[in-house]
Amino acid sequence: MKQIVKRLLETIVVLLGVILLIFIMLRVVPGDPVTTLLGEHVNQQTIDRLTKTMHLDRPILEQFFLYVGGLLRGDMGQSYKYNRPVTQMIMDAFPYTLALAIMASIFAWALGLILGIFAAVKQNRLPDHLFMGISLFGVSMPVFMAALFLQYLFAFKWKVLPLKADGSFLSMILPAIALGWNSAGSVARITRSSLLEAMQADYIDTAKAKGLLGRAVILRHALKNSMLPVITMMALQLSSMLSGAVISETVFAIPGIGRLATSAIENRDMPVLQGTVIFTTVIVIAGNFIADILYSVLDPRIRKAA
Amino acid sequence: MTIRRRKELVRELEQRSFSADASAENPGAAENGAKEELASQIGEKDGIAERMLRMCRQNKLALVSAIVILIIILLAVFAPLIAPYGEAQQDVINRLQGPSLKHLFGTDELGRDVFSRILYGSRVSLIVGILPSLIALVIGVVMGLLAGYFGGAVDALIMRLADIMLSIPSLLLAMVIMYTLGASTINLFIALSMINWASIARVVRSQTLSLKESEYVEAARSIGVSSGKIMFRHIFPNCIPSLIVLFTLEVPSSILSESSLSFLGIGVQPPAASWGLMVNQAKQFLFTQPWLSLAPCISIMVVVLAFNFLGDGLRDVLDPHMKNS
Helix, strand or coil: CHHHHHHHHHHHHHHHHHHHHHHHHHHCCCCCHHHHHHCCCCCHHHHHHHHHHCCCCCCHHHHHHHHHHHHHCCCCCECCCCCCEHHHHHHHHHHHHHHHHHHHHHHHHHHHHHHHHHHHHCCCCHHHHHHHHHHHHHHHCCHHHHHHHHHHHHHHHCCCCCCCCCCCHHHHHHHHHHHHHHHHHHHHHHHHHHHHHHCCCHHHHHHHHCCCCHHHHHHHHHHHHHHHHHHHHHHHHHHHHHHHHHHHHHHHCCCCHHHHHHHHHHCCCHHHHHHHHHHHHHHHHHHHHHHHHHHHHHCHHHHHHC | CCHHHHHHHHHHHHHHHHHHHHCCCCCCHHHHHHHHHHHHHCCCCCCHHHHHHHHHHHCHHHHHHHHHHHHHHHHHHCHHHHCCCCCCCCCHHHCCCCCCCCCCCCECCCCCEHHHHHHHHHHHHHHHHHHHHHHHHHHHHHHHHHHHHHCHHHHHHHHHHHHHHHHCCHHHHHHHHHHHHCCCHHHHHHHHHHHHHHHHHHHHHHHHHHHHCCHHHHHHHHCCCCHHHHHHHHHHHHHHHHHHHHHHHHHHHHHHHHHHHHHHCCCCCCCCCCHHHHHHHHHHHCCCCCHHHHHHHHHHHHHHHHHHHHHHHHHHHHCCCCCCC
């Protein structure tokens, strides 16, 4: 319990640091945001009014505390371009990204575990080299490449799945595979190596000596104990997955968080960019925190040590 | 020696050094002897060059990858001599043509030769892969050494900063930096250097922490060697094997980040050619002229794959303790 509280405090410090860092980075941008927003030809009154509502006349540290205060109330400011609350725009976009990330994770887990287990069982034989080759292909393939070619083959050439995402389940399959492909490679590699390690343990010899069949030994004993690194790995993958979502959403025209961020850059819409990046990072940090807790719940050795 | 056998040896070595630490006050001479024998068996006593040569002999994949990388670097350096057409040489009448003998990979929407642009693009992609990784390496080493050696408040500050950098998804962080600085190749260098140092700092810090306690560092300190000299003369050289591995694996991730940013239109700007930017421009012709997207995509993948294979091979010989990371 004490460990969890300590970890929680650390997490909060990092979170505040992230907000401060992004806040400062976006405010050293050259040029006055008000002029960027309104153009050159507006009267001084409009400029003053907007400067006031955006708190741009206050010192930067005060702006920061005003922003954090707003965050706690769920207020991330107004979009320059659309004049809508950023929070609302993010909440509209988030379900798409969430669905995409969940489907991609399921795909990555399923494919990664299958490849990893087979490779470990057939260690140093053809399936091992083949499957590890495939995984390294997965890791090395840029998300946009997977996305473009899935789109070309399955949506354009064979016309089995929709070209653009329309929110239906079917239309999310290709974007999810494009996104999960990368992580599947990592999951496969880590599953293989941690399974191989687990299979060298004494209790595996015991299980074999008891006369258990190879498959039972692997599934019941070795796999269970080799899943911890894979879980940590998936939590770490969350970050790169949300990065990749930006690309997958762009290719398949999904109105998710990533699309929101790229369009915010095109529109020079600072509050939206700031909101999406902070929101995404909060999810990553929360994911890592949960994985940490899960790790200690799942592994009695760590639980006892803490 | 098979990989498995070596892994067993490594584990044994680790356990022994662990128990040696525990009984540091009275280190048995026999135990130390056994440790050294084990170390020489897995080749830990060999120099970096010897270990790399061994990798070339044993790991054909890594050797092939190294050769591929060398060829690509040569192609990039001599691009103006090899490329049949200029980087921006247009031939609008022959636009959007399929692959032929005249244009190996076809021509793009302005009639530029795709093969030539791939060659020129490799310069940007390789430089963006290598240079920011080097800068990130330097920052990471300095930060890691400082954090590990001085500990306390310095350590806490640097490591929290690293935590912060690592928790922001890298592409989004790069997007924020590119938004602030504006899209250009130079700014891309800055963005990629800034996002990559943190993971290197972590590795260097943890190695510094253990090296700091070693006897030779203690000896150096006791005869009054300055902190800076200890860090860079005595601790840093021991981090080099891991750094070579980290660097080799950092390059492909930088190349992927560059291509992703350029693909989104916020990286390298036209008329310069970069592989990611070429895909960005080709994607509108995906259904009619798919080869336009195919050529730069395959190029990116070949380079990234080669660096990953080489990095894996180097890790096996240079840094067998660093697994799965």
